[in-house]
Amino acid sequence: MPRFALLGAGFIGSVHAANLAVHPDVTFSLVYDINHARAHSLAAAHGARATTDLDEAFDPHGIDAVFIASSTDTHAQHLVRAAEAGIAVLCEKPIDLDLTHAREASAHAAGHGIPVMVDFNRRFDRDYAELRRIVVDEEIGDVELIQLSTRGPSLPPLSYIATSGGQMRDQTVHFFDLARWISGLDPVEVFATGSALADPRLAEHDDVDTSAVTLRLPTGALVQIDSVRRTGYGYDERIEVLGSTGMIEARRHRTGNVSRYSAGRVVEDGLHAGWFERVRPTYAAALDHFITALGNGTAPAPSLEDGLKAQAIAEAATRSLHTRRTETIDY
Structure with a gap:
């Protein structure tokens, strides 16, 4: 089962945490947030562990996939770091508010060949x-x-x-x-x-x-x-x-x-x-599609290209x- 790290413990992060915790084919391992109290509270509610250390969230020895639900200005840098670690990514939209930066981060991820899905849940x-x-x-x-x-x-x-x-x-x-x-x-x-x-x-x-x-x-x-x-x-x-x-x-x-x-x-x-x-x-359905694609070795959609x-x-x-x-x- 893929081991997930959730990046971001705000409102939308709490939605994704609840879905990760109950999915039968997921190991919900880690919650990262710059606010440790918020990360700890969300992790404790769903049987995961909290951290403020990004190195843990992107450690390929302990994490297989990251769910990027942090502030918008961090999405692109998290996508790039996941690509370099060889970790799969499910990312909230947008990849970055600046389209040029979004394209650069997407090209970097594509160059590393990691599975990436943009969470256009509708x-x-x-x-x-x-x-x-x-x-x-x-x-x-x-x-x-x-x-x-x-x-x-x-x-x-x-x-x-x-x-x-x-x-x-x-x-x-x-x-x-x-x-x-x-x-x-x-x-x-x-x-x-x-x-x-x-x-x-x-x-x-x-x-x-x-x-x-x-x-x-x-x-x-x-x-x-x-x-x-x-x-x-x-x-x-x-x-x-x-x-x-x-x-x-x-x-x-x-x-x-x-x-x-x-x-x-x-x-x-x-x-x-x-x-x-x-x-x-639709959030749970989108997560399920992503996990199924990882298990089958198929490309999840919506893709980075769809997001761009x-x-x-x-x-x-x-x-x-x-x-x-x-x-x-x-x-």
């Missing part, structure tokens, strides 16, 4: 996987229009916004990846527009909280993505694909499926309170927000 959503299967099997003909929504529920703290890289790189990037994955095509150009409506102070960070993006695929088909940081009614995520002979839709996920009928009205269950409640199962391509779209979309022009995507 690919492991059951409904999205079925939607993609239908597209791949051409059950709705040729794809002509894809519409994706990612909305709310609440604006993150401004301290997070300041270091997030902006809405395109932080939130919408997941849906750039889904658009590529579902269509099987790399968009060639993008137009993005947005506003700071939930909190005008986002403009001070050169960011938006409400945006609409149009991607053009090489076939001429279009992708539309609306992204909202604050809804007021819960987390709203859905995908629709229009084909030449039909349409498919992965609908909103509600907290339940009971409708209450009374005179003059129908009351239905609402949406999940937050994004995490909606996508929580989604980030390249995000870069072009960010430029478009500022230039207010259609931008060509440079892969």
Whole structure:
């Protein structure tokens, strides 16, 4: 069983720790964090050992794989170090906020031939996987229009916004990846527009909280993505694909499926309170895919190339927000 070191004991690290601890084919060995108290607390909760020594986390004699869930500015350096140690990597997005640095780190890892997977976990959503299967099997003909929504529920703290890289790189990037994955095509150009409506102070960070993006695929088909940081009614995520002979839709996920009928009205269950409640199962599914790939000796996906391509779209979309022009995507 692969021996895992988890790098990062924050919120998302705690999510991954819980999944590592219960996976039957994993030895959850180590939790690393610069904050020893946080690392110790998370490790103790899941039967692992805590450390503030990176040498332990990258020791190939005791560790087979690292899960990089530390702060974004450390992802690339951890990826490079894992490559030099010959250790497999499951990495939270992005590889680095700077696309040039991300490409350099990815090339370094590729040169060492280690297995690497970028954790675009929404690919492991059951409904999205079925939607993609239908597209791949051409059950709705040729794809002509894809519409994706990612909305709310609440604006993150401004301290997070300041270091997030902006809405395109932080939130919408997941849906750039889904658009590529579902269509099987790399968009060639993008137009993005947005506003700071939930909190005008986002403009001070050169960011938006409400945006609409149009991607053009090489076939001429279009992708539309609306992204909202604050809804007021819960987390709203859905995908629709229009084909030449039909349409498919992965609908909103509600907290339940009971409708209450009374005179003059129908009351239905609402949406999940937050994004995490909606996508929580996908994290375990992504981890399982990575572990299965390691066991089979196959390349896990999403790959580094997938991560870089989604980030390249995000870069072009960010430029478009500022230039207010259609931008060509440079892969």
